[in-house]
Amino acid sequence: MAKSAKAPASFESSLAQLEDIIQAMESGDMPLDAALASYKQGIELMKFCQAKLADAEQQLRVLENGELKPLDISHEQ
Template sequence: MPKATASPAPIPPANYEAALQELEQLVAAMDAGQLPLDQLLAQYQRGAELLKFCRARLDAVEQQIRVFENGEAQPWSPQ
C-alpha cells in the first residue's frame, strides 16, 4: 500500500496585493485550461485560501474605516 505523504503547509501571501496577484494568475490558468486535472483541485484549494485571506484583509480595513467614521481613531494592525 503506498504511503500517503502530507503536503507542506501553504505559504501565506506577504500582503493583500501579492495574494490578489496570485489569485488572478490561478484564475487565468484555470480559465485557459492550462492546468492538468491532477493539479486542478490543489490550485482550486489554494485559490480558496487566497480568497479567504483577501476577504479578511478587506474586512479589517472596512472595520477600521468604520472606527474612523465614528471618531474613534485607533491604530490598525494587520493580522
C-alpha cells in the first residue's frame, strides 16, 4: 500500500488516503513491512493535513480581525 513520497494533491485527498491506510491497518491482514511503510506514509499525510489546517486557521484569524494579508504557505514539504 505504500505509495511514492510525492506531495499530496489536497487536504481532502490526504484525508481520504489516511482513512484508507487506517482501514487497511485495522484489518490485521497487512504484512509487517507493508504496515510499517503505511504507518510512515500516514504520519507524512497527517503532518500535511495539520499544516493545511494551521494555515486555514491563521487565515481565519486574519479575516476575523478585518485584515486581509497574504499568507506564506511555502513551508510545504
